[in-house]
Amino acid sequence: MKKPLWTLGSCAMMLALPHTAMAQQATELTFWTFQQAHATFFEDAEAQWNEANPDRPIDLNAEVYPYDQVHSNLLLALQSGRGAPDLADIEVRQISNYLQGDVPLVPLNDVVEPVLDEMVTSRFDIYAKDGNYYGVDYHVGASVMYYNQEIMDAAGVNIDDIETWEDYAAAGEQVTANTDAVMTTFESDDIFSFWIMIAQQGSDIFDADGQVSLDNQTNIDTLQFMQDMIHEHGTARAAPGGGHHSEEYFGFMNNGGAASVMMPMWYMGRFIDNMPDLENKMQVRPLPRWTEGGDRSAGMGGTGTVITRQSADTELAKEFLAFAKLTRDANIRLWTVLGFDPIRHEVWDSEEVQADNAYYQFFHEGIFNILLDIRDEIPGVNIHELTPTAQQVIETNTLHTALRTGNRTAEQALTQAADEIRMRMR
């Protein structure tokens, strides 16, 4: 009689064991993004979190929607007070829409401030309001020039001799004279080319006091320089398809249509995914300078991961976000997995970052040495409540008329845009 009882008892215990493990049920966290790569990155972090924290497992649902849809749906969910995810990606140009009213996002100060010294702080300022940090970026977004070595060689230009934008324009003449390619393309439906070039000179759309500075002399001269390259010298053209993310552009660039392109470092992945024929042909270099001693880069673009106040467990979400994006390991993975220039500058010269990977193989060695070289020359941009509107005005009208059609001078186009934005500020 004793034996069966004992067997029964041990069976009961065995049944109970998995039950105790089940008690640690994973907390569900939802994450919205517009980049498949970001979703993969977070899913990877989820696995690592669960390994490191078996007592507090999470179950991450990463959902990928198109860019516009993520931002619209999130805004409406936050406005209406329900339906928002725990974590979400917000692109920097959109962030100010979410920082109005009673900010519906969770301040991240207690996880950000302890590590801020290790970080490129300007990448946190763009997601901050009234001393609160609301977003953690994926990258610094240091702008660089990607040169097609094959075309430059055919044109007889040594890319290391290009020091200033004047040299760059002169090299453009050589490229168009000796090859079928143009020197470069400028975006006409997107703001990057223009914004990088003005930010590099310390100028911006809004100044530090929040006033419209779009029509200042630096910006006018810069846009005129771009317009002249396209319409007067024929050394550049408006990017096919309107921007550097369109199918038309990928095809054009892949077939050697342009000798160079100016984009942030995070653009490297686009070459690997969309322009495979350029493997081992592209050289990364700092941007030409505008003046002697001027900056050779600008921090551009960016996507901040935020936590919404609708999250059921904001503390857990916050810790997970810090684990996924602020730690040393996380920042190494931002480079090895996504090919981004991580926000934690301390890792830039680490062994892990310098180790061989797909990006070094596609481009060349020493990419991070360039970043180390220009680390103090990466000015950020000013984000204003009306940045989404300003961006829309510039993309819709200014760049279209000044760069694509060329039927307005830089001054006319910028004055009109600045007036339109000032009207909105009233």
Added chain:
Amino acid sequence: MQLTQFLSRRRAQKAESRSPLFSFLYSRKIAPYLFVSPFILSVLVLYLYPFYSAIQMSFQRVLPGQVFYVGLENYERVMNPIFFRALQNTSIYVVLTVILLTVLPLMLALILNHRLTRWSNFFRAAIFIPALTSVVVAGTIFRLIFGESDQALANQVLSFIGFSPLDWRYEAWTAMFLMVAMATWRWLGVNVIYFLAALQTVNNDLTEAASMDGANALQRFRHVTLPAIKPIIVFLVTITIINGFRMFEESYVLWESSSPGYIGLTVVRYIYREGIQNNALGFGAAVGIILLAIIFVVSMIQLYLTGAFKKEH
């Protein structure tokens, strides 16, 4: 005799025993209201409530957790050049789609309805298929066909017949062409079906009588067929006008964030741009209310002109 008495007594008992719910449901006064109540409820919940909210919101500035009244400020701001540009684009689009989406389907329906046309069932199905396609898929394909590249299909056709390639998505007239072409491609088949159904109602006796009186094909069409299908034409024109003013998708799939020089901006696109992309829901609501008024007035004028309000003789 006994049996009839028994039956009538039984009937009376049965009537007494009917529950109040039963008599309520079978009441001649209540039943009609009961039957239309789902419709009335859905109108109240899905149309009237949002309509009321939109009117209220159009006088507000709406931010998360903060809503305050701003009086007529939103309406004052609507009267700006960009709104008028959107209205102009939309109006051109409405006129073009109304013409194309009545004339073309009518012609095709007449051809398909003709006794000499062969394979008409196949063509009916083929013309209808685009209506089943998702506009996003169609938009992506249109975008590639009319891409900014010499290799894009449309530009290859142009070079083949001796013209130079076009930047389809960057010129005002080509942009309008793309939007109208997409709408026509999508809705042609549906309208053909409407017209085919209408053509079945044309009285054959009248047609025969007219031909015996010596009317030629054109006269028969004008004096017999056209009056018979007029209600359908009025219906389709009304629907096309309303759909035209509400157009959003065609523009959205061709230019996702914004169209260069506002060439693809429609009124609903403007609502989306201001209300959602620029986070000004109150302003977006004001534009929406104005659009509602415009559609209402235009539809009324159109229905009045086509005689829809006249009593039938």
